[in-house]
Amino acid sequence: MNGPTLGRELTRWFGPAYGVLVGAGVVFALVVGLSGGSGIALIVGGATLGSVVRGVSPRLGRSLGLVPPLLALGILAAYCPVGIPGELAAGLVGLALLLWCGEDPARYPGALGRAVGALAVPAAGFGIAWASSLLLPSGLGSVGVAAALLVLSAAAMILVLRVPAAFDRDSAATS
Amino acid sequence: MVLVTAGPAIVRWRPTSFVLLAASVVLFAVGVLVRSPVPVLLAFPLLLAPITAPLFGPRGTPRVRVEGRTEGLGRSVEVTERLTPDPPVRPQDLEVVLPPPAGVGETGPPVTRVSGGALTVKLSWTVPDPVVAVVPNPEILWRDPLGLVERPVSLTPADLFVERYPPELHRVGAVRLRRTLALPGETRSRSVGESGEFFGIRDAEPGDPPRRINWRATARAGRRLANEYALDRTGDLVILLDARPSTLGAYADGRLLAISRAAAFGLAEAFLRDKSRVGIGVFGEFLEAVPLATGRTQRVRLRNLLLRTQLASLGGPAERCAVSLRRYFPSRTTTIVLSTLVGDDQLDLVSHVRRRGYPVVVLSPSPVPMVRTGWDLAVEDEELVQQFTRLRRRQQVGRAWRDAPVVDWEDYWSLGGFVDFLRRPLPRERAV
Secondary structure, three states, rough: OHHHHHHHHHHHHHHHHHHHHHHHHHHHHHHHOHHHHHHEEEEEEEEHHHHHHHHHHOOHHHHHHHHHHHHEEEHHHHOOOOOHHHHHHHHHHHHHHHHHHHHHOOOOOOOHHHHHHHHHHHHHHHHHHHHHHHOOOHHHHHHHHHHHHHHHHHHHHHHHHOOHHHHHHOOOOOO | OOOEEEOOOEEEEHHHHHHHHHHHHHHHHHHHHOOOOHHHHHHHHHHHHHHHHHOOOHOOOOOOEEEEEHHHHHHEEEEEEEEEEOOOOOOOHEEEEOOOOOOEOOOOEEEEEEEEOEEEEEEEEEOOEEEEOOOOOOOOEEEEOOOOOOEEEEOOOOOEEEEEOOHHHHHHHHHHOOOOOOOOOOOOOEEOOOOEEEEEEEEOOOOOHHHHHHHHHHHHHHHOOEEEEEEOOOOEEEEEEEOOOOOHHHHHHHHHHHHHHHHHHHHHHHHHHHOEEEEEEEOOOOEEEEEEEEEEEEHHHHHHHOOOOOOOOOOOOOHHHHHHHHHHHOOOOEEEEEEEOOOOHHHHHHHHHHHOOEEEEEEEEEEEHHHHOOOOOOHHHHHHHHHHHHHHHEEEEEHHHHOOEEEEOOOOOHHHHHHHHHHHHOHHHHOO
């Protein structure tokens, strides 16, 4: 791979959404406060590895690129102290990860702009869950509320996966 | 309008959705284990996004209109396809996969451009050998902006073909073919029809197409008049393809048959352009034939037959072909046999066809350029093997010459020698 080609490939692999994910991840890592900057290294390494894996993988293997950043975020979330900044940063970094998903290198330019609109519903759902947890005392109560919402979402997800035709609308007989 | 859909047209969750679902479950478990809401809140948008993703797309099967064209010269093929989705689907949300047909290679990645509500895909292909192939329909999927779900689309396909054959065949139509009936041949036919030299004017009939109406004469006479043309035919031609397996093996046989198909199509097109009647027979286990006819419809019939021609799994006896040939084509029709002539079966076909009264010319795609020993030989040994192969080939061609003139075709992109051979005067004319 020559210089200009490599440069073009790198631009496709590391788009603006990569920057958003790394930025949100660094903020989250700072909130977690792991010693020696290991949290920052973890999230930057995970996002970079994920972008490279997604860039070089064939079409069917691209979703494997999601695994490194998910692992990094999972480790940070497990060590994150309970509190408003941590909860808020976790939700935001989750949304940033979804944004990164939308910026597939195989897609046409402008994918980031289109993906922002699709984040509205997950962002609203997260906002409701986070606000609900705020109304309860920190600790087991908020875990319970968030977990209940998550269980409801999981149930909805399973139902939807079983009946994909639910999203279809019957065409009119006269169309 | 023909609509083609790749698979059931319902929403499908992509692998990314399942990775997100699995990660959400793990994060939920971690949250419960460490008694922290942070992993659960991190999992929340990841779980919600795949559920809501289908809401951002069409609620039924999206439709896409596909238009396209093939360009390029020689071995280079440029395919341009323009995909226009029906609103509200945006062209940016379409994922297009355009596989090249068999025997065609890609020279570069597809170039895509979005403009004016349509997605334009430009493909650069190259054909190593002459080929006649249909460009497969693109596989088109709608994907949501986050890339979590997809849905196959219905498309109106564009009929695109890759037709590449040696350029010398463009001038083969001037060859004089033998007369096969009392009047057709080099002389003009007495029958009148839709094409040829102007013959006269008659009253128009209800079924006459607009292009046959003589509008000036109609204006002068005050009633609709149509042109009549004297059909002119230069002769009849039968092209016979030997699609039986040989000792060369499936790969070489298939490749040589593909080359023969392209040559057959080029020959048919050239002679049809010259208003000759052309028919094609393909002999595998049995004979499949398109009888003699002329015109644009015949070109389509012949192309369809050639496109569905595959190497037969079992070869029929040569005599069966010769007998069956008489059912479709009159004897004394000039016949071009496309055969590799690598074995006795192929050689027998030429003699049997000739004995049934068909004047035969053999165009034989040579397997010699494909011969690779596959062994780790020195250069001198490799050359020796090539020389032996050529000697063997020359012997086989010599045997076929006893029954019919044979043109050995080694350079697959040139048929100059064959065309020059056909343009030589017939033996009777030479005597004159």
